[in-house]
Amino acid sequence: MDHQKPISSPDESEAVTIREIIWRRLSSLYIDVPALRPGTVGAYAFAIVAVGVATALRMVLDPYVAGVQFITYFPAIVITSLVGGFGAGLLCALLSTAAADFFVLSPLWSFYIDDPAAVADLLLFGPLATCLAFLIGRMRLAFEREQAARALERKKREEREFLIREINHRAKNMLSVVNAIAHQTATRNPEDFIERFSERIKALSANQDLLIRNEWQGVEVEELVHAQLAHFAGIIGSRIAVQGAKLRLNAAAAQAIGLALHELATNAGKYGALSTDTGRVDVNWRTDGDTFNLSWTERDGPPVSPPERRGFGTIVMETTADFVDGAVDLDYATSGLTWRLTCPAANAVEPQDHRHCDKPA
Secondary structure, three states: OOOOOOOOOOHHHHHHHHHHHHHHHHHHOOOOHHHHHOOOOOOHHOOOOOHHHHHHHHHHHHOOOOOOOOOOOOHHHHHHHHHHHHHHHHHHHHHHHHHHHHHHHHOOOOOOOOOOOHHHHHHHHHHHHHHHHHHHHHHHHHHHHHHHHHHHHHHHHHHHHHHHHHHHHHHHHHHHHHHOOOOOHHHHHHHHHHHHHHHHHHHHHHHHHHHHOOOOOOOOOOHHHHHHHHHHHHEEEOEEOOOOOOOOHHHHHHHHHHHHHHHHHHHHHOOOOHOOOHHHHHEEEEOOOOEEEEEEEEEEEOOOOOOOOOOOEEEEEHHHHHOOOOOOEEEOOOOOEEEEEEEEEHHHHHHHHOOOOOOOO
């Protein structure tokens, strides 16, 4: 079966073409001078100057344009309306009518007119000049509205394109992280791949939920800690102490630190302080000058010793520093595991929260 492309109707194509032609013509006529925009004092002053120039030209040309009394006023009204809008154009039309009566029509230097034909010309010129100012003023207004609509459409298009690029970029990053998690988990924990992989994907998902909820404007450290310790929510405040300044991490730091907190919590629940009923964990963070510090300290749990093999969790805990250009100190002390992250505050904390906060919230 043949598929034919839909063919737009001639009327539709013609309408679009005519619209574009009119737009281009209007663009060439549109004059925008900030000081002379519609409604400004400059626009009305320009109208007065335009009438003065038109009158002077008409008096100079008087011997050569006999019988064409208003020849210089129409251009003045057109230009004034294009530049200053309908208000300035109307003022120009009214002043032009008065100036033609006083300076051009006989007798000169007087508003009295003794020629009935001149009176008729003047009565015809006034309404024509007003209509001309109105039409050109409306044309300018229509152009400005079309210009604003096109600018808004262009802005929306740019925002859509930016959003698509951003989603594509973040999706690729996310897939790369998922691929790395899957590969490392399968390599180092093949016996319980499904369970460990699912847990790590949930941790990654928790980070994403926080970032999306905050419109990718960062995540508060306390929110991130609570999200990654959700399985231990019942003992937060009693056996798990969470304390620190009110700081917001940027997206990259939140993702890396979130995964590290998940691995620390998993390790503590299986082998560390949270694997017993007496163990405790302290999670603290602060900024010290231009340095951001985050620590995880376990105590009162079973004796700790370094792992026999370096698993994926250990790699995540150690390489968190790479994402924020900092350093990680991972100490398997007998009294309890200690993990400390130190990095420049500018690399981890959102700019609006990058201040010298040494006191906990």
